[in-house]
Amino acid sequence: MTHTGRFRLWRGDAEGGALTDFDVEVNDGEVVLDVIHRIQATQAPDLAVRWNCKAGKCGSCSAEIDGRPRLMCMTRMSQFAPQDVVTVTPMRTFPVIRDLVTDVSFNYAKAREVPAFTPPADLAPGEYRMAQADVQRSQEFRKCIECFLCQDVCHVVRDHEENKPAFAGPRFLMRIAELELHPLDVADRVPAAQDEHGLGLCNITKCCTDVCPEGIKITDNALIPMKERVADRRYDPVVWLGRTIRRRRG
Amino acid sequence: MTETERHDYDVLVIGAGGAGLRAAIEARERGLRTAIVCKSLFGKAHTVMAEGGCAAAMGNANSRDSWQVHFRDTMRGGKFLNSWRMAELHAKEAPDRVWELESWGALFDRTADGRISQRNFGGHTYPRLAHVGDRTGLELIRTLQQRIVALQQADHAETGDYEARLRVFAECTVTELLTDASTGAVAGAFGYWRESGRFVVFSAPAVVLATGGIGKSFQVTSNSWEYTGDGQALAMRAGASLVDMEFVQFHPTGMVWPPSVKGILVTEGVRGDGGVLKNSDGERFMFGYVPDVFTGQYAQSEDEADRWYEDQENNRRTPDLLPRDEVARAINTEVKEGRGSEHGGVYLDIASRMPAAEIQRRLPSMYHQFKELADVDITAEAMEVGPTCHYVMGGIAVDPDTGASTLPGLYAAGECAGGMHGSNRLGGNSLSDLLVFGRRAGLGAAGYVAGLASRPPVDEAGVDAAAAMALAPFDPPSGDLPGENPYALHAELQQAMNDLVGIIRTEAEMTAALDRLDELRTRVRDVAVEGHRQYNPGWHLALDLRNMLMVGEAVASSALRRTESRGGHTREDYPALDPQWRHRVLVTRRAPDDPDPVVPRVVVEEAERDPMRPDLLELFDLPELEKYYTAPELVTHPGGEPA
Amino acid sequence: MTTAARGVAARGVDTPGRAQVPARRLRSDRWWLPPAATAAGLLAFVVYGGVRAFQQQYFFADERYLTPFYSPCVSLGCASEPGAAHFGMFLPDHPLIPYAALSLPFLLGFRLTCYYYRKAYYRSIWIAPAACAVPEPHATYTGETRFPLILQNAHRYFFYVALLVSLVNTYDAIVAFRHPTDGFVVGVGNLVLLVNVALLWLYTVSCHSCRHVMGGRLTHFSKHPVRYWLWTRISALNTRHMLFAWVTLGTLVLTDLYVMLVARGTITDLRLIG
Numbered sequence A: 001m002t003h004t005g006r007f008r009l010w011r012g013d014a015e016g017g018a019l020t021d022f023d024v025e026v027n028d029g030e031v032v033l034d035v036i037h038r039i040q041a042t043q044a045p046d047l048a049v050r051w052n053c054k055a056g057k058c059g060s061c062s063a064e065i066d067g068r069p070r071l072m073c074m075t076r077m078s079q080f081a082p083q084d085v086v087t088v089t090p091m092r093t094f095p096v097i098r099d100l101v102t103d104v105s106f107n108y109a110k111a112r113e114v115p116a117f118t119p120p121a122d123l124a125p126g127e128y129r130m131a132q133a134d135v136q137r138s139q140e141f142r143k144c145i146e147c148f149l150c151q152d153v154c155h156v157v158r159d160h161e162e163n164k165p166a167f168a169g170p171r172f173l174m175r176i177a178e179l180e181l182h183p184l185d186v187a188d189r190v191p192a193a194q195d196e197h198g199l200g201l202c203n204i205t206k207c208c209t210d211v212c213p214e215g216i217k218i219t220d221n222a223l224i225p226m227k228e229r230v231a232d233r234r235y236d237p238v239v240w241l242g243r244t245i246r247r248r249r250g
Numbered sequence B: 001m002t003e004t005e006r007h008d009y010d011v012l013v014i015g016a017g018g019a020g021l022r023a024a025i026e027a028r029e030r031g032l033r034t035a036i037v038c039k040s041l042f043g044k045a046h047t048v049m050a051e052g053g054c055a056a057a058m059g060n061a062n063s064r065d066s067w068q069v070h071f072r073d074t075m076r077g078g079k080f081l082n083s084w085r086m087a088e089l090h091a092k093e094a095p096d097r098v099w100e101l102e103s104w105g106a107l108f109d110r111t112a113d114g115r116i117s118q119r120n121f122g123g124h125t126y127p128r129l130a131h132v133g134d135r136t137g138l139e140l141i142r143t144l145q146q147r148i149v150a151l152q153q154a155d156h157a158e159t160g161d162y163e164a165r166l167r168v169f170a171e172c173t174v175t176e177l178l179t180d181a182s183t184g185a186v187a188g189a190f191g192y193w194r195e196s197g198r199f200v201v202f203s204a205p206a207v208v209l210a211t212g213g214i215g216k217s218f219q220v221t222s223n224s225w226e227y228t229g230d231g232q233a234l235a236m237r238a239g240a241s242l243v244d245m246e247f248v249q250f251h252p253t254g255m256v257w258p259p260s261v262k263g264i265l266v267t268e269g270v271r272g273d274g275g276v277l278k279n280s281d282g283e284r285f286m287f288g289y290v291p292d293v294f295t296g297q298y299a300q301s302e303d304e305a306d307r308w309y310e311d312q313e314n315n316r317r318t319p320d321l322l323p324r325d326e327v328a329r330a331i332n333t334e335v336k337e338g339r340g341s342e343h344g345g346v347y348l349d350i351a352s353r354m355p356a357a358e359i360q361r362r363l364p365s366m367y368h369q370f371k372e373l374a375d376v377d378i379t380a381e382a383m384e385v386g387p388t389c390h391y392v393m394g395g396i397a398v399d400p401d402t403g404a405s406t407l408p409g410l411y412a413a414g415e416c417a418g419g420m421h422g423s424n425r426l427g428g429n430s431l432s433d434l435l436v437f438g439r440r441a442g443l444g445a446a447g448y449v450a451g452l453a454s455r456p457p458v459d460e461a462g463v464d465a466a467a468a469m470a471l472a473p474f475d476p477p478s479g480d481l482p483g484e485n486p487y488a489l490h491a492e493l494q495q496a497m498n499d500l501v502g503i504i505r506t507e508a509e510m511t512a513a514l515d516r517l518d519e520l521r522t523r524v525r526d527v528a529v530e531g532h533r534q535y536n537p538g539w540h541l542a543l544d545l546r547n548m549l550m551v552g553e554a555v556a557s558s559a560l561r562r563t564e565s566r567g568g569h570t571r572e573d574y575p576a577l578d579p580q581w582r583h584r585v586l587v588t589r590r591a592p593d594d595p596d597p598v599v600p601r602v603v604v605e606e607a608e609r610d611p612m613r614p615d616l617l618e619l620f621d622l623p624e625l626e627k628y629y630t631a632p633e634l635v636t637h638p639g640g641e642p643a
Numbered sequence C: 001m002t003t004a005a006r007g008v009a010a011r012g013v014d015t016p017g018r019a020q021v022p023a024r025r026l027r028s029d030r031w032w033l034p035p036a037a038t039a040a041g042l043l044a045f046v047v048y049g050g051v052r053a054f055q056q057q058y059f060f061a062d063e064r065y066l067t068p069f070y071s072p073c074v075s076l077g078c079a080s081e082p083g084a085a086h087f088g089m090f091l092p093d094h095p096l097i098p099y100a101a102l103s104l105p106f107l108l109g110f111r112l113t114c115y116y117y118r119k120a121y122y123r124s125i126w127i128a129p130a131a132c133a134v135p136e137p138h139a140t141y142t143g144e145t146r147f148p149l150i151l152q153n154a155h156r157y158f159f160y161v162a163l164l165v166s167l168v169n170t171y172d173a174i175v176a177f178r179h180p181t182d183g184f185v186v187g188v189g190n191l192v193l194l195v196n197v198a199l200l201w202l203y204t205v206s207c208h209s210c211r212h213v214m215g216g217r218l219t220h221f222s223k224h225p226v227r228y229w230l231w232t233r234i235s236a237l238n239t240r241h242m243l244f245a246w247v248t249l250g251t252l253v254l255t256d257l258y259v260m261l262v263a264r265g266t267i268t269d270l271r272l273i274g
């Protein structure tokens, strides 16, 4: 079964751009990325789009489809009615490079700010012993394909550019949680999570979890447990009260 | 050419997959200033797609496993054509490389006693694949990526600059290697930023190629757009040789439906964990396809095969787990003989073999992939699968110990290097190959740089020529005529390779393929692209086409030359294994007398594989070797003498 | 958490450098429905609960049913319903002091600082954000980093108190089986109280802080098998925490309504046993 689909793609660059209409053939079983490729091959050979695996494994093809952050290769055309206009824009939290491609260097900069895995000094490779029960929480977070859709949707930076320096974003707060829960990581990551990576800016509204194509329960399993660990350290009410009063005065 | 950016490094690593990252880590740890260049974003290289696992004889799941057993399996899988030295190093060093990943933060699935769990895979005698569910490649690349970040953090702490000694140039494509005009040694590389289209010149005395495979030359493939054979073509154009290019692995189980996902991989882990292949009659047909060389090693009844999953000591493994070449051919035959599934594949059934929850736990991304992309619930119904172009065994000819190519200063590792896997790669042996030989290539390059008296200068004429070549598609010779569309040309190339140089090959078809390639080679000059240089995929493809054509010719010419069937190379007109071909490899080089700069022609020559070291040869029983070797080659085997 | 919108300088998705789209938002689904429904639900509960908490009437039925809104009944005013106060009467009887002034503030605090309710009212009342990828109206945003929202971190202490209150509610539900004259009886009201308290327990123990206290703060589960087992159970319940949050709002209202109607004599409690 084939029909003519109506697409509206954002084309342009950092200087400006606009939504452009395309009528294009759509076949049974296709995903949005297939249709974008057809537009590229037949109507707009220089249409910029980033992709690699076309199987939801690499996290390259992130974009916003009808205003929702999604992987283009995992969004099936069958979820739209044939007469629907499908609007595709680049991610709107990062600077645009061209057409559907954005500059995601923010994320790589944040990745560098998270101190690396720190194993016990006296443990030789090959001698690591870890129970499955102890690794499975971190393993969930390591399913992350770094599509950065969670970073894109998080209102802390999406709606507030000025928060970017102070906020690592869900992906990297989750990375901190991953290391914090790693059975053999010896570094203390809790104070920095709050002070340097902006855990307190997250208001647990769960959009990151909603968009994660890997189905990682970012908020419930990474962010909230980290908030609880911070509370362990910081928000013993008595200590906390003293500090707040001091800060209010200052 | 005013806007060309220049960088100086000690070691330039092209490719940020497992092999490239591991090489870069090694070079940096040896104190060299190292750059990594890759076509896509950092951490997205093809290696992320690897699913099943990473083979290493750690013996965690079965203590009888050892490097010797792994070595034997690898040689058998490759039908004894492998570079035995590579297979030896690989089997010996893989466990250390895996353990090292753990010390960098990798979290593999665990055994009950807390060690790394290992799973069964085709051709491996014991459960041997370290894995994380079915996303092992992701774990591997993320761990290496994070190790690189860790090294950058160390440099930052010391110098205040994250990129002082190790820098990643992401979304930057290398289009040509640069050499020293006087010696021919490698001096650097020329490339462009995908984002801006601006040119970059790297000068570096040592270059490590780790660019991966060639699958995008085929229509049905599990590979991504990156796999355009760049490393292989760059190496040939610069003067290095390739080996074994006729051996292309078709993975037996790719998705076949819907058309838009045709070729996407269904991991071998499905079969390793109990899934079985069936034809449209519901018959487990693999029992009828155990080849002579493997008789006695595989189960002969369904009962025995099923018992093997529980008790591997007393039962033989299921023929569903024969090496990939055998399974792919069997599926091909079933479909041709009319016992295929609705959409031209066969059935892969795991639903009837274990509870739904178990399937979801063991194979989460397969479950997800079928659900999302094909509306198939693999816990309730069988998958439809068929062969897909997956891996190239051949590649740049390298020295096993150092990864040095035949060109001074040029190193190669990973899928773009050849020899290790012989005529057919075992599943799981690639990820370990990346780690073992990635590290060795990094070491080799570091050693080479340390021993250099002076840095080879970049040949500026080469830079200008590369720049002109890169810009050609904006100004094709066809002038005002509509030029060739790169997408259309690519589709034609894929079709030709798929139809004519696919799983089953004949002389007539390959000659036809070479004619088609010839025609495309002429047309590629007229490729024209629209728009400008900022992130222009049409232009990027136009440049990749040169490499695909050159590599396509290498595959087709080598395949035409090898008049036997072995591993990933099956000739309908020469269906048998020929012991006279076992010790001969085919080497492909740029034709020395062809000055064409766009797509130079290639020549294929025969070379002898070194005879296996006697202590390694003794690891095999004589009767087994006799199936592959000629009698004179075996006189030294102790089993040959009367006891 | 925010200050009033300042000026109209391009911000959020309109920040220069990002892909510029004139449309205010591109989501074409009914994204406003969930926050609107949430706001309506929360508001309805607050109004109902507020009215009832200060009504100081119809909180105890002769069958010994005490509504959770008045438990524990510790005001001197509770004397109006003999048998309602199990834990003494000591708070002054004043129209602005609810009879259960000992528990209600903590229960309110428990729900206000609950990770789920926070999400619910940040989205639906505070519009930060109303729905994913829908621009929020605030000019600045500091999340939970400052006073007063930094107080959310005290959630676990509310949780501890809530545990005690759940015990009290359980006690209420159990003593209600002993009729002042007829001995052990089971009426519909008993079942109502019992279901309510069971659901309150589910809501309370499925709390994220509970999950943390039980095992979440451990790094090596394998060394603490009992706590690990508890953690896995609570984690399973925790995935339904939102469900329990809403269901208990409903059962609280229904339970209270039932007790009120029986207390007023509008309906009679159906005796099932005894």
Ligand SMILES: Cc1cc2nc3c(=O)[nH]c(=O)nc-3n(C[C@H](O)[C@H](O)[C@H](O)COP(=O)(O)OP(=O)(O)OC[C@H]3O[C@@H](n4cnc5c(N)ncnc54)[C@H](O)[C@@H]3O)c2cc1C
Pocket: B014, B015, B016, B017, B018, B019, B020, B037, B038, B039, B040, B044, B045, B046, B047, B048, B049, B050, B051, B052, B053, B054, B055, B136, B137, B172, B173, B174, B175, B210, B211, B212, B213, B222, B223, B224, B226, B230, B231, B265, B390, B391, B413, B414, B415, B416, B427, B428, B429, B430, B431, B432, B434
């Ligand atoms: C779907 C799938 C599943 C697989 N599963 C397994 C498995 O379970 N076990 C196993 O052992 N193997 C598996 N393999 C095979 C294995 O993943 C690959 O062979 C291996 O990852 C190749 O790694 P590499 O480091 O050689 O190259 P890659 O990871 O492919 O990296 C190539 C790099 O080179 C860069 N590059 C290429 N050309 C250029 C250029 N011109 N300029 C700059 N950079 C360039 C690319 O951007 C990329 O970064 C699988 C393969 C596929 C496709």
Ligand code: SF4
Pocket: A153, A154, A155, A156, A169, A170, A201, A202, A203, A204, A205, A206, A207, A208, A209, A219, A223
């Ligand atoms: S839950 Fe926190 S991190 Fe996730 S999107 Fe919401 S505010 Fe951002």
Ligand code: SF4
Pocket: A059, A143, A144, A145, A146, A147, A148, A149, A150, A151, A170, A171, A174, A208, A211, A212, A213, A214, A215, A216, A218
């Ligand atoms: S956590 Fe999920 S949404 Fe975020 S980057 Fe990883 S895979 Fe993408």
Ligand code: FES
Pocket: A051, A052, A053, A054, A055, A056, A057, A058, A059, A060, A061, A062, A071, A072, A073, A074
């Ligand atoms: S292309 Fe890899 S995730 Fe979509």
Ligand code: FES
Pocket: C110, C113, C114, C115, C116, C117, C155, C159, C203, C204, C206, C207, C208, C209, C210, C241
């Ligand atoms: S009560 Fe909701 S999280 Fe604690």
